Amino acid sequence: MTATEETAIPGPAAEPQSALQVQHLDVTYRVRGQDRLALRDVSFRVGRNESYGLVGESGSGKSTVALALTRYLPRNGRVSSGSIRIAGRDPLALTAAELRELRARSVSMVYQEPGKALNPSIRVGRQVAEVYEIAGLGRAESLERSEAMLRKVQISDAGQVMQRYPHQLSGGMAQRVVIAMALAAEPELLILDEPTTALDATVEAEVLELIDGLRQQLDTSLLFISHNLAVIAKMCDRVGVLYAGELIEEGPAREVFEQPRHPYTMGLLRCVPRQGQRKDHGRLDAIPGFLPAPGEEISGCIFAPRCPIAEQRCREAAPPAFDTGPGRTSRCYLHEATAELPRNTPVDVQLSAPPTDAEPVITVRNLAKTFTSRGEKVPALTGVSLDLERGETLGIVGESGSGKTTLARLLLGLIPPDAGSAIELDGQPLSADLKGRSQSQLKALQIVFQNPDSALNRRHTVRQLISRPLATLAGLSGSALTERLTDLVRSVRMEPRHLPLRPRQLSGGLKQRVAIARAFGGGPRIVVCDEPTSALDVSVQAAILNLLADLQAKEQATYVFISHDLGLVRYLSDRIAVLYLGRVLELGPAERVFSGPHHPYTEALLSAVPSLDGKRTERIRLTGEIPSPANPPSGCVFHTRCPRRLPTGICESTEPPLAEVEPGHLMSCHIPIDQLATLQSTDRMS
């Protein structure tokens, strides 16, 4: 009948080795006098020294699980049924003192924002030492142990870091400190809630590796919560997929991701561009519809309304957890048919012809921008030269602080460049100031911002938001405007009934569609997409990327696609520019840049990306932090972190020019390309 019989888990006494056991957990939130079910009958077990991943989109209940486990649910939330055992103890039955004890010794948590987890007015050393003092050690010994712990999380100058305040640490360093604090009490269970989501890919890779290493060393069990499938695949032995508060599939991570047995898991995996997939290979598959609202009464399978293979019985009765293999369960009647799940999106979509125009649309020469911060000159972008052709997509990648967003803002004319910079549109120089640009120049360049909540005026309706560029840039009015408005709304797959709504009444994906419609309203020739999907869920992200690709094919627009997600950049871009400390280190056709030989920095960025197949590739380690742009290193700016630095000393003394190493492929590196090719292919073999 229900999951209970088939996945019946023996009581805690019978399984003394589990660090965490959750049985039939229901959590409800009381909202406006009504109880809404946020978790439905969730059962799972984390074995001793096991790493268990919980994956799901926003609203799936991932964080509610973490909060319920440690009894940190908000005031209106409560565990309405089920049981929890952490190291054999039931946190729900503990007194306040016992609960403090449990939180202090048995379970630790690490959250997404390390900056918020540390007290800004207490030095790092004191904060870490407190954990030991609570455990009963003396002050001096606590400090000593803290320093040792900070070394364990690979902070090399631990003594110095202990003297600093949290705001003086970089994001990656702060997260290491938080992890050190979490592990100081040697907890049996470490709960990590999106611990690397706020970090750069290279830092994320380091932190993940650190967590993995410490787990082996300290004999701690992990509950790893993330929306990122690849991170879970890399970090976890077993995985549970949450959907609308229900654990719909569970099993060994590798198996679940290779052969999902639930249509939702399958759908999620198809939303992500897989290794090497590109837009001309076919569209990403998107999951239609939305997550049910919390507490919504659903008679049958919770995923049935969005499921492409749902049958009558799926809508009538909720499926039990079927046993689909050793240690695997799936709440789907049709778990055997999942492998042949039909796509929601047709694969072969007509694509634009590759750009053929010889004349570039936009030419950037020697673009530079220096900000002044407290009297100090900080170069954000230095001597960037680029050409953009009609209908092509230039992907821009780089860590935070590399100058990606500055480049975008300079192109758009939102900030003036330094003297000596030149931007030309169709051979005509573009004024640095927006006010000096003609109507047609203004029309030509538009942007899709990262966060639609910030980019859309929350007091305006969808109609006002989309009409504005039609009136100002396209010069439309009256019925012509209304007609174009309707067209535009349909082309971003929205409906006229959305027009009177305000942004807060729309979901994240819909908001981003409004932003895209606004960008395309004036008939732009170049659209800058600044991390357009990073604020969105995976299933929504796929639909937005498909939309961008469709619009590009239709309008022959040129894209400048900025993203920290290399998979997305590879999927969408024709050419790629790799930025580091405001300089282009590599520029070339997407395939060449990704397949290599590539710049050592590109190599490092690529090897930092966890892949979905869960294989642990030997990473090219990036040592140290990104240097301050105010004092860039001498010679090649990357030499301080370069794993392939030449012993001759030339990297330290001379900046390599950005030279063409093969047709259309530019690189700024002293190592000759054939030598790079040899180095990189031998590393990949071993």
Add this chain to the structure above:
Amino acid sequence: MPTGVVAGDAERQQTPLWRLLLRRPTFVVGAAILLFWIVCATFGTAIAPHDPLAQQLLATNQAPSSAHLFGTDQLGRDVLSRVIVGSQSIFIIAPLATAVGTVLGTTLGLILGYLGGVVDLLASRVVEAVLALPAIMIMFLFVVALGVSTTTQILIIGFIFTPLIARTVRSAVQVESQLDYVPGARLVGDRSLRIMFVEILPNVLPTVVVEFTVRLGYAIFAVASLAFLGFGPQLSTPNWGTDINANYVLLGAGYWWESLFPALAIASVIIAINLVADAIEQVFAG
């Protein structure tokens, strides 16, 4: 099937603002008190039990009784009637003065907050300089220079509020200017004036409304203080501040009702406004 079919259930409904306000007891109490005084100010003599100007020289300084609930003053006038009718001048001057200050202050705040730069730097210093002077002194100087008509009172209090309101609005505008919809508007060719008043203003309106209600309380106090200091209407016209001034010397003689009731009236209005302002602020803060 198109990608990402849009379903209706993602659209959320909003509770209207007034319903949120009515759920707050502070708002209900404050609004009820204000409503009472507005009725008094509007109907004045019609609801007053006696003629507030009628002198009864045989019944001066009568303690509160069933005939005169609030007693009579030194000229034998009914204190209750004077308190009821006395609300009129305050309820005309204070809201208008606050409105003048809010309109000017909001405009100035928008300009300084959005344009920034040298203009902002200079103007903000001037604003701070004005704020450093005691408001009552400035009021005094202007009243002496310009005389005490209703119009001058409205303008003087309005001008004094302008820098105060401008400063608050300016910082709200600065926060808004950091959001991407502002460069977004520039990119579709919108001019600064439109960005300030059509894009940013609706988003700082909650701040403006809160500022208006808070300032209204101060304005009531300012009007009453001016009257108390002798810069109010003619002595015979009922006015809370003037009446306190005329009668407080008699406190020592035990005639407390003559100044206490007008003072309580002032206090009740200011408390009511603060209750309403608090509720509005909390509703806006979510």
